[in-house]
Amino acid sequence: MAEPHPPRVTAFARGLRGHCPRCGGGGLFRNVTDIVETCPTCGLQFEREDGYWLGSMIVIMALVLVVFFVVTVGGILVTWPDVPWTVLLIVGIVANLFVPIVGYGWAKTTWMGLERGFTPTTPSEEADAAARLAARDRPVDG
Numbered sequence: 001m002a003e004p005h006p007p008r009v010t011a012f013a014r015g016l017r018g019h020c021p022r023c024g025g026g027g028l029f030r031n032v033t034d035i036v037e038t039c040p041t042c043g044l045q046f047e048r049e050d051g052y053w054l055g056s057m058i059v060i061m062a063l064v065l066v067v068f069f070v071v072t073v074g075g076i077l078v079t080w081p082d083v084p085w086t087v088l089l090i091v092g093i094v095a096n097l098f099v100p101i102v103g104y105g106w107a108k109t110t111w112m113g114l115e116r117g118f119t120p121t122t123p124s125e126e127a128d129a130a131a132r133l134a135a136r137d138r139p140v141d142g
C-alpha cells in the first residue's frame with residue numbers, strides 16, 4: 001500500500017531518481033522525453049490538473065542554467081588564460097538545445113517529487129488510484 005503522504009525528502013528523492021513520489025515504483029518513462037500518465041505500481045494519476053507540468057518547466061530551466069554555468073565557468077577555469085571562447089559558445093548553445101529535450105521526462109518526475117512533497121495526495125486521488133489498480137487486475141471475462 002502506497003503512503004498517501006510520504007515525507008517531503010522521500011518524495012523529492014524518489015522524483016529525482018525518476019520514480020513515483022507516492023510509492024517509489026519505477027518504470028515511469030515512456031521514452032527519454034516523456035513519462036506514462038499513471039503509475040504502473042500504485043495507479044496514481046500524475047497530472048493533477050491542467051497546467052500541472054508547468055512546474056517541470058521550472059525544473060528544466062534550472063537544469064539548463066546549471067549545465068550552462070558548469071560548461072561556461074568550468075571551461076574558463078580549465079583553459080585559463082587561453083580560453084577558447086568560440087568552442088565554449090558552441091558547446092553552451094548545443095547543451096541549451098539538448099538538455100531541455102533529453103531531460104524533460106526527468107524534470108517531470110522531479111517536479112512531481114517536489115510538488116507531491118508539499119501537497120498531499122487527496123482522498124479522491126487515492127480512491128481513483130485504487131480503482132485504477134482494481135480495474136487493471138480484474139480478470140477478463142471469457
Ligand SMILES: [Zn+2]
Nearest residue numbers: 020023039042
Ligand atoms: Zn506509484
